[in-house]
Amino acid sequence: VTRAVYAVGREKVREYAYATGETDPRHLDPDSARAAGYADVVAPPMFAAVYCAPAIGPAVLDPEVGIDFARMVHGAQRFEWGDPVVAGDEITTVAELEERSERGGLNFFVFRTISTNQDGATVSEGRWTNIVR
């Protein structure tokens, strides 16, 4: 099990929103976000990929799991979202290998992440399927 804390910064949310083509001012403009009831700019849902990275990265690279990184492809991804994430939040993510299987000569490694904010509310749960040829 790996665990990491990610501090959500306003400019990081804006950088992510620009890189992913978001034009909704709630992601980009603190005043618009506040007018919509958020404490600061709100992250797009797929920002989960960013705040999970410090936990899922080491989980995937764990030598005890033994994934050959050069032969790995990202096969599937699922996220389920809870409370919104806004700039200023501190998100704690716990990642672990949930399931390992072999089908047709391919090895499947399924990881789970659970991310919670500083108030203990779940912000997302992720299921990351990596396939090793």
Place this chain on the structure above:
Amino acid sequence: MDEHRSLSVTPDRYLTYRYAGASGDFNPIHLDDEFARSVGLPSRILHGLWTMSQVARAQTEAGGGPESLRSLEVQFRGMGLPEREITISSTVREERDGELVIRCDAEQDGKRIIRNGEAVVRPAGGA
């Protein structure tokens, strides 16, 4: 909300660099054509999670904001390339308790680079 929707987006030449900075994923298969070819790819490829973010954006733009998307599951197939149009298709399959179950995929050059996508959306103004 329409039963069928599509959203088109063409990742520009420098998109993978911006997404690498935004996400922290600097794997050279996304940044360096020469490296990508050395591992058997046609050129540098898009980040799968960027393409998934476009499938997500197609749902939140139709659903009325970031909190409308409750879950999203996708399968990645093949690879996406910069500077070629991607079309995200979304079809409402079911409505239950104010939530829509939406099938979605992403296609580029006639190939589905994301398939079997399923989103659950709770539209801001009701389903």
